[in-house]
Amino acid sequence: IVRALDLAVSDHRIKAVVLDLDRFMGGGQASLTEIGDRIDAVRRSGKHVYAFATAYSDDGYQLAAHASEIWLDPMGGVLPMGPGGSRTYYKGLLEQLGIEAHIYRVGTYKSAVEPYMRADQSPDAKAAAQALYDVIWSEWREDVAKARPKAQLDKMLTDPAGQVEAAKGNLAQLALSNGLVDKLGDKVAFGKYVATKIGPNREERTGHFASTRPEALLAAHIPSTRGDPIGVVTVAGEIIDGKAGPGTAAGDSVSALIYKALEQDELKALVLRVDSPGGSVMASEKIRLALLEAKKRKLPVVVSMANLAASGGYWVSTPANTIFAESSTITGSIGIFAVLPSARQALAKWGITSDGIRTTPLSGEPDILGGVSPDFDRMAQAAIENGYRDFLTRVAASRGKTVEQVDAIGQGRVWAGGTARQLGLVDRFGGLDEALAEAARLAKLDKDEWHPRYIEPQSNFASGLLGMLLPQPADNAATDLFGHAALRQQMTLDRIIGDMQMLMTATGAQARCLECGAFAASPSPAAASAKQPNWLGLLLNRS
Numbered sequence: 001i002v003r004a005l006d007l008a009v010s011d012h013r014i015k016a017v018v019l020d021l022d023r024f025m026g027g028g029q030a031s032l033t034e035i036g037d038r039i040d041a042v043r044r045s046g047k048h049v050y051a052f053a054t055a056y057s058d059d060g061y062q063l064a065a066h067a068s069e070i071w072l073d074p075m076g077g078v079l080p081m082g083p084g085g086s087r088t089y090y091k092g093l094l095e096q097l098g099i100e101a102h103i104y105r106v107g108t109y110k111s112a113v114e115p116y117m118r119a120d121q122s123p124d125a126k127a128a129a130q131a132l133y134d135v136i137w138s139e140w141r142e143d144v145a146k147a148r149p150k151a152q153l154d155k156m157l158t159d160p161a162g163q164v165e166a167a168k169g170n171l172a173q174l175a176l177s178n179g180l181v182d183k184l185g186d187k188v189a190f191g192k193y194v195a196t197k198i199g200p201n202r203e204e205r206t207g208h209f210a211s212t213r214p215e216a217l218l219a220a221h222i223p224s225t226r227g228d229p230i231g232v233v234t235v236a237g238e239i240i241d242g243k244a245g246p247g248t249a250a251g252d253s254v255s256a257l258i259y260k261a262l263e264q265d266e267l268k269a270l271v272l273r274v275d276s277p278g279g280s281v282m283a284s285e286k287i288r289l290a291l292l293e294a295k296k297r298k299l300p301v302v303v304s305m306a307n308l309a310a311s312g313g314y315w316v317s318t319p320a321n322t323i324f325a326e327s328s329t330i331t332g333s334i335g336i337f338a339v340l341p342s343a344r345q346a347l348a349k350w351g352i353t354s355d356g357i358r359t360t361p362l363s364g365e366p367d368i369l370g371g372v373s374p375d376f377d378r379m380a381q382a383a384i385e386n387g388y389r390d391f392l393t394r395v396a397a398s399r400g401k402t403v404e405q406v407d408a409i410g411q412g413r414v415w416a417g418g419t420a421r422q423l424g425l426v427d428r429f430g431g432l433d434e435a436l437a438e439a440a441r442l443a444k445l446d447k448d449e450w451h452p453r454y455i456e457p458q459s460n461f462a463s464g465l466l467g468m469l470l471p472q473p474a475d476n477a478a479t480d481l482f483g484h485a486a487l488r489q490q491m492t493l494d495r496i497i498g499d500m501q502m503l504m505t506a507t508g509a510q511a512r513c514l515e516c517g518a519f520a521a522s523p524s525p526a527a528a529s530a531k532q533p534n535w536l537g538l539l540l541n542r543s
Contacts, residue, residue, distance in 0.1 A: 004214035005038035007221050009045045014212065015198040017042050019051040019067055022187070022401045026059035028307020029136050029328035030417075031214060033143060034431055036541040040147070048197065054087035058082065060179070062140060065147040071190045072181040077171025079164075080156055083133045083140075089115045098345030102372045104122040107335030107412025112311075112512050128413050134329065135416040139328050150179040157171070229453035230263050230439050232432075235272060235287060238512075239279030239312040251283025254460055258290035261455045262297060266526070268450065268511040269300040269439035273321070273432060278311025279408040281336055281387060281509040288394070289363035291319040300442035304435035305329045307428065310414050310513035311336075314425070315391065321442060325417040325436045330512045332425055333513040335393060335412030336387045338380060384459070387509050399424050414513055 008014045015041070020514060051064035054076035061078055064070045072078065092244035094101060094116065111125035111450060121129075144151060155163055156178060173179045185193070188207035192422035195201075195209040202210075244250035272291065278284065291301050303309070303320035310333035313363055317323055347369060349352070354369040363376040388410075395406045401424060409415075409423050420426045428434070440450045458534040500530075 021053040021060040024060045030307045031328035036066045065144045070181040074184045076177040078180045100342040102340045104384040105337035110335035110412025152178040227449040231267045231270045236275045250284040255286040255290040268443040274307035274309040276313035277513040284312035284315040287316045302439040311511035318394045323426045324430040327417045329417035330413040333411035403482045407539045
């Protein structure tokens with residue numbers, strides 16, 4: 001999106017930019033800010049930017065605020081809500097089901113396991129989350145106020161119910177009167193209007209206008225490959241063990257890409273783009289070791305943190321010569337944990353018991369049938385504490401601090417980019433462009449002597465053909481405020497399913513950030529249903 005907007009500035013064939021935000025469900029604050037800056041650049045070039053949606057979410061409105069004109073469907077509205085909301089806690093459910101979660105963790109603020117051990121949020125986790133939300137919300141308000149000074153948001157934020165009642169429930173008219181939008185009209189009316197500005201589409205269909213998809217624009221401008229390559233590796237999504245495709249950062253897949261690039265390409269430097277709440281410690285370590293191999297070969301390594309680089313996302317960042325982040329980047333969460341379920345009581349309800357012979361205190365452990373033994377609990381906790389010391393040691397060595405200093409800012413606490421920079425967890429503010437420029441400088445390359453080479457899995461004919469043949473998900477969700485609310489309900493259910501599956505299927509120690517999920521793009525509503533059911537799900541269905 002950023003590159004397409006950059007091209008829209010310089011390509012004389014592009015007359016304007018349209019932001020269709022009708023089904024946009026949000027994104028990370030750092031990404032939204034970067035896209036907003038590029039929209040401003042399009043407007044400075046003399047080209048108009050038009051935005052349309054039936055209902056604007058906070059994130060959608062942040063982008064729309066940068067547009068020249070904002071359109072809103074008369075049946076929709078703008079209702080800023082701010083970050084925050086409820087987390088789901090499962091202690092009571094697990095107790096009723098007879099399932100015990102054996103939890104091993106280090107860190108006062110390592111709250112990823114709290115849903116399985118508490119019925120509410122701990123004061124420490126609440127304080128840390130409040131500090132993050134305050135930063136993100138403040139940046140949102142500043143960005144919107146700067147992009148659209150005439151938007152009267154204060155009353156909507158302090159007394160939304162009173163404002164809506166005063167407008168007799170007409171959310172669209174309320175948004176118009178408060179300067180949040182410029183015009184009311186449905187999508188056909190919006191399309192007709194844009195067509196008068198830039199021309200109709202070739203078929204002259206009502207409500208359509210001459211347009212070029214971002215993919216076509218990118219394809220028409222092949223990036224230069226002049227000069228030496230600087231590799232760009234992406235670690236996006238949950239860090240998991242094994243191999244996987246886009247959407248997650250599988251330790252074997254990402255590390256293999258790095259090793260292969262080091263062997264085959266004449267890279268002069270490496271940039272790691274991180275947008276991850278973390279995950280598997282072992283997978284994170286595999287990626288870190290691959291980056292260390294690059295450093296052994298005298299290649300500079302620069303990290304560019306996007307929206308999230310927490311827990312395992314920070315673990316993989318430790319080899320960097322320089323770490324870049326945005327002021328709204330969520331990072332830190334230095335701490336690890338592991339969770340093992342025990343179903344002794346649940347199985348007993350069904351008449352299932354267990355018995356056997358032990359030759360050592362650890363025979364048959366961890367015993368999810370008969371209950372995990374105290375010896376195993378002690379051993380597992382000691383192993384997690386050792387893993388935390390490893391984490392502290394890696395961070396201390398990379399950031400020029402003592403282990404004690406890192407421990408003081410660790411403990412599983414997450415930080416916004418500005419505070420993280422003050423604490424020395426990141427070096428400079430900037431995005432991917434600044435990280436690439438720094439990598440070139442460290443590699444002693446002049447401005448025109450290098451180009452980025454994105455290190456990605458090679459697609460093949462079969463996978464491409466399957467992508468065209470397989471049916472695509474139906475795009476039939478309602479786009480008004482209630483449609484947005486229903487979709488968010490579905491996402492909440494998906495999150496609950498994901499939490500349960502994490503409890504039952506997570507393998508090995510985890511460096512994962514629970515709070516960070518609120519600051520990333522929402523997952524697909526179908527994500528949970530695509531996963532295989534586990535025995536807990538079957539038990540729930542039968543209870």
